[in-house]
Amino acid sequence: MTSADVTTVLLLNGPNLGQLGHREPDVYGSSTLQEIVSMCQIEANSSGLTVEAHQSDSESELIGWVQLAAKNSWPIIINPGAFTHYSMALRDALVQVDATVIEVHLSQPASRESFRSESVVAPVVDGTISGFGPLSYVLAIRAIAEQLAS
Ligand code: DQA
Numbered sequence: 001m002t003s004a005d006v007t008t009v010l011l012l013n014g015p016n017l018g019q020l021g022h023r024e025p026d027v028y029g030s031s032t033l034q035e036i037v038s039m040c041q042i043e044a045n046s047s048g049l050t051v052e053a054h055q056s057d058s059e060s061e062l063i064g065w066v067q068l069a070a071k072n073s074w075p076i077i078i079n080p081g082a083f084t085h086y087s088m089a090l091r092d093a094l095v096q097v098d099a100t101v102i103e104v105h106l107s108q109p110a111s112r113e114s115f116r117s118e119s120v121v122a123p124v125v126d127g128t129i130s131g132f133g134p135l136s137y138v139l140a141i142r143a144i145a146e147q148l149a150s
Pocket of ligand 1: 016017
């Protein structure tokens, strides 16, 4: 495989996800974000993909990375955190991405408080994987790898 064969996958995590490991471990588990990113990198590398990972509590930074991915046709895996439920700006950015976009969640938001039932980004992404803890992310990498290979 040459470096030209390697495809970048943008892995984005929104507000408060940098606190994983000690943030509500009963809901989100004990893995840190760095551990989850490492799991994704291992899964991606086994399929010839590279992961570019960013976390931000800022909507504007997340939108900037989405716009970069749109420009470069990079697939995106995004856990928008609470922005899932109200960020029309993030949704408007994601709709500009032609490559595959997968929304992921550690928990199953639909089974929690009622305000988590709606995802404003869900209508503009290709798929959503939620409720499997860190495995949600790994499954998303696998889906993108299989899509790219087919
Ligand atoms: C979350 C679910 C959201 O409702 C919440 O605001 C988060 C994390 C998840 O991964 O389960 O920050 O996206």
